[in-house]
Amino acid sequence: MGIADRREREKLQRRNTIVDAAEKIFFSKGISNTTMDEIAEEAELSKATIYLYFKSKEELYxxxxxxxxxxxxxxxxEAIDLNACGLERLYxxxxxxxxxxxxxxxxxxSMFHREKNPEYFSYENPMIKDLMEQGEEMxxxxxxxxxDGIEDGxxxxxxxxxxxxxxxxxxxGGFIRTISLEEDHLMKYHNISAAELIHYSMELIGHALKNKDGCPGKKCNPDKINAKNKGGKCKNRKEK
Amino acid sequence: MGIADRREREKLQRRNTIVDAAEKIFFSKGISNTTMDEIAEEAELSKATIYLYFKSKEELYxxxxxxxxxxxxxxxxEAIDLNACGLERLYxxxxxxxxxxxxxxxxxxSMFHREKNPEYFSYENPMIKDLMEQGEEMxxxxxxxxxDGIEDGxxxxxxxxxxxxxxxxxxxGGFIRTISLEEDHLMKYHNISAAELIHYSMELIGHALKNKDGCPGKKCNPDKINAKNKGGKCKNRKEK
DNA sequence: TTACTTTCTGACCACCGGTCAGTAAGTAGA
DNA sequence: TCTACTTACTGACCGGTGGTCAGAAAGTAA
Structure with a gap:
């Protein structure tokens, strides 16, 4: 039915405008400092309406x-679909x-912000289950x-x-989070930029994983990978 | 003066009983689900008294x-004071x-739970500064x-x-936190215990850092370190 | 126009963090 | 022991917040 369809569409749209509003205010003031009334005002709806779309503040988050x-x-x-050896794609x-x-x-x-509220944060909750499955997929x-990397050597x-x-x-995840909490501190007291540190850490991890003999594909050099290297040089990747 | 001393002591004691009470309830119900009144009741004090010792709920936390x-x-x-080579002590x-x-x-x-409330979480705040300094020390x-590890080879x-x-x-830090959030999930779906995973990760890190030639001290074998190995075998550590 | 469904809202509630005027207990000097 | 003062504490209160609900408004179908 056309009408039912349109209604479904509009419902989804409303939902999105609410999330948009919530995002805007959560991100600017922090979750515990924003009120549902503020979100409602930003979304140009009444607070009660928001509770028709989301059971709680937590669910909105x-x-x-x-x-x-x-x-x-x-x-x-994007990284997975590169045509490169496993180690390189891991980088x-x-x-x-x-x-x-x-x-x-x-x-x-936001992804790291979940307070372990057992009441809400359980596998029974379909919303949480969905999040879990997304994480699983990644x-x-x-x-x-x-x-792949083991297979291609x-x-x-x-x-x-x-x-x-x-x-x-x-x-x-934990690493970047630490960095995000202390980026200023990092620069100020240790004179290290976040990007630099990330790069360094990736090298460390590469060191831990790479095959001593190197990737058999001659053109692949995982030691020298950086953001500008878009991959595609390692021809050794086995296609399924 | 004896009286002033005693008062100081008693003040500290009160403070501790408040923190004890807060701990007990925070840990059992989560920070946002516990009220200051509950903490006050557990501490057998009135809520107003708690605010004489701590400016806010956040400060109490x-x-x-x-x-x-x-x-x-x-x-x-304890780990640092071991008589072992650098890599081993790092393990x-x-x-x-x-x-x-x-x-x-x-x-x-609790250590990872700080919500970034810029109003409170700033270097100006002496309590936060103290925490920062502790982190710095570690x-x-x-x-x-x-x-030391580089020096001893x-x-x-x-x-x-x-x-x-x-x-x-x-x-x-981030790693263990992830584990703590998903320990059940880990066992259930991947059949891996937290301890096992930690051990494995430490091996990975060891791989990334260790000198290819191994620790020159013959008796030190960082590859085979585990919790039972209390160290003390590597004699190559230079004493200052 | 009417009967019905869907969508929305103003007014309200219970509760919580935080405040403050005022009380009780302890201390010091006479 | 009485008095003046300091310190430690509290009951009662307030503004604000997440969440609810009865009912209004808008849309739909006949």
């Missing part, structure tokens, strides 16, 4: 995290995470890349793809 | 973080961090150990102690 994860997933996909994933942090610092921060991207064969992906996930 | 940092610092000191620091997480999961979690422990000489310590700080 989750909608923002969902947006963030969507974007990040697309960033990752690029890390690079993408950093780029995401730079492009959307607020989205980035994790599996990492696993696949590491597997760029990554040590005694590396466990599952554990490594988990480790990198936690490390990189 | 900071007092808990301070406790956490004190404990963690002592854990680290032990990571081990200690994990042990701290196991012994005091709530303290651990960071310098890491730097020193890495320097257990760590690659082209490693930058400052950047590496920063990277490890962020990585390990």
């Amino acid at each position: 989750c909608a923002i995290i969902q947006r963030a994860m969507d974007i990040l997933k697309n960033y990752f996909k 690029h994933i890390a690079q993408k995470l950093y780029q995401f942090y730079k492009d959307y610092p607020n989205y980035f921060e 994790y599996m991207m990492g696993v696949q890349i590491i597997k 760029s990554i040590r064969s005694d590396v466990d793809p599952y554990k490594t992906a988990l480790a990198l996930d936690g490390m990189l | 900071c007092a808990i973080i301070q406790r956490a940092m004190d404990i963690l610092k002592n854990y680290f000191k 032990h620091i990571a081990q200690k961090l994990y042990q701290f997480y196991k012994d005091y999961p709530n303290y651990f979690e 960071y310098m422990m890491g730097v020193q150990i890495i320097k 257990s760590i690659r000489s082209d490693v930058d102690p400052y950047k590496t310590a920063l990277a490890l700080d962020g990585m390990l």
Whole structure:
């Protein structure tokens, strides 16, 4: 039916304008300092209306995290689809995470902000479950890349793809978060820029994973990867 | 004066009982779900009294973080004082961090919980400054150990102690935090225990840092370090 | 025009962080 | 022991916030 369709569309649109408004104010004042009334005003609706679309302030915040994860997933996909060896693509994933942090610092921060409220933050909650599944999907991207890397010889064969992906996930996320909390402090007291530190850390990780013999593809040199290197030089990647 | 002394002592004691009470309730219900009235009741004081000792709920929470940092610092000191090569002691620091997480999961979690409320979370605030300085101190422990490791040959000489310590700080912290958020999930879906994953990650980091030639001290074998190994085997450590 | 559904809202509530005037307890000097 | 003063504490209160609900408004179908 046309009308039902239109209604569905408009409903989704309303929902989006609410999330837009929430985002704007959450990001400018912090979650605990913004009131539902302010969000309502920004969205040009009454507070009660917002509660028709979202059960609670927390759920509204989750909608923002969902947006963030969507974007990040697309960033990752770009890195995965490169035609390069596994190690190189792994570098690029890390690079993408950093780029995401730079492009959307607020989205980035929001992803780490969940207070463990057991009442809300449980697998039963469909919204949370969805977030979990998104995270799982990104994790599996990492696993696949590491597997590829082992297969194409760029990554040590005694590396466990599952554990490594988990480790990198936690490390990189936590790492960038630390940086985001202390970027000023970093520059002021240690005279190190965030970008520099990220790059350095990626080198460290590369050191931990790379095959001593190097990637068999002659043109692939994971030691010298940086953001400008768009990949595509390593011809050794096996196509499925 | 005796009386002034006693008063000072009693004041400190009151403060501690308040923090005790706050800890108990914060940890059981989460920070945003506990009220100051509840804390007051647990401390057997009126709410107004609590505000004589702490300016705000946030400041009270900071007092808990301070406790956490004190404990963690002592854990680290134990690892530092081992008579072992730099790389081995670095392993032990990571081990200690994990042990701290196991012994005091709530303290651990609390340290990462700061919402960036710029109004409160600034260098001007003496309480925050104190926390920063504590963090700085722990960071310098890491730097020193890495320097020792380079000197005694257990760590690659082209490693930058400052950047590496920063990277490890962020990585390990974020890593364990991820684990803490998803420990159940980890076991259920990936059949990996937290301890196992930590150990694996430490091996990864070791791989990234260790000198290819190994620690010159014959008896030191950083590849095979685990929690039971209390160190003290590597005689190559230079004493200042 | 009427009957019905969907969408929205003003007014309200319970609760919470934080304040303040005022009380109780302790101290010091006479 | 009485008095003046300081310190430690509290009950009662306030403004603001997340969340609710009865009912208005707008849209739809006949």
